[in-house]
Amino acid sequence: MRAAIGLWRWRHNPVRRTTDVIEAWVALTAAVLLCLAVPAAGLAAGLSANGSLQRAVRAQYQERVPTVARVVRTAEEGAGRRTAEEAGEQRLRPAVVAEWTAPDGSSRTGTLNTTRQHARPGDAFPLWTDRSGRPVPAPMHPETARAHALIAGLTVAFLGGLLVETARRLVVQRLVRRRYARLDRAWAQAGPDWGRTGTGS
Structure with a gap:
């Protein structure tokens, strides 16, 4: 996970850009989501699936x-x-x-x-x-139901993490494009005077 790389942009320096601060916020948000929200979503999905499957198992043992x-x-x-x-x-x-x-x-x-x-x-x-x-x-064995619930929880956590990382990468990619566009405009403005500033020519 490379989301934490952008955290260095929090430091104060004269060349820090607005996009650097935005990237730092994006990195921090992604890190919080990956550390807290994604595991919580996986746990909730696993517990919910386990509850449903265990009820189905009990019903099967009652009916069979x-x-x-x-x-x-x-x-x-x-x-x-x-x-x-x-x-x-x-x-x-x-x-x-x-x-x-x-x-x-x-x-x-x-x-x-x-x-x-x-x-x-x-x-x-x-x-x-x-x-x-x-x-x-x-009927399904209770341990088999728990294994299925575990797989469901891990799948939700994996997909959640993938979604967060994909969103982070898309935002960073857009920020990089904005930086390059600003750099191109700056070069276009300075282009006619390349190397001649302050030389008196």
């Missing part, structure tokens, strides 16, 4: 019920019609016909994908269902 499913047989239907992507998915998470118990105590049977590459009849694996007994994805 863990149970155990047992493999009845492998599911080979439609093997000839699978695409390459579906075939890869089938190798990683083979489909099986399994049975499980719904929250109301009734027995259910259906085709499920397992995380085991070799599922044999009688094998058991964990399963989450909704209140009616339909298979659903496992």
Whole structure:
């Protein structure tokens, strides 16, 4: 971060220009924003995201019920019609016909994908269902929610810092252009007398 470089322009000297003072104020403002406002924005975003995600996690744990499913047989239907992507998915998470118990105590049977590459009849694996007994994805872990919230907070802080630094650079660039324009005008006024002032020529 080069925002602090402009702070030297606060010092009093006879050649200090108005643009130097403005650049110093811009540097100071950028430094304060980067040290205080940007981290505060990132923290607020992270806490807000974590609160929302944790509420979603609690709702998922209330709506979903863990149970155990047992493999009845492998599911080979439609093997000839699978695409390459579906075939890869089938190798990683083979489909099986399994049975499980719904929250109301009734027995259910259906085709499920397992995380085991070799599922044999009688094998058991964990399963989450909704209140009616339909298979659903496992709820998000609270630590995963916190990790997502942390990423959200860091992203907001990074984007905020990038915005502040970009604004600072744009202002400084405009100030530099103004200095060059004033210098060009000064040279244009002094140009016809270059090197001859005070020589009596």
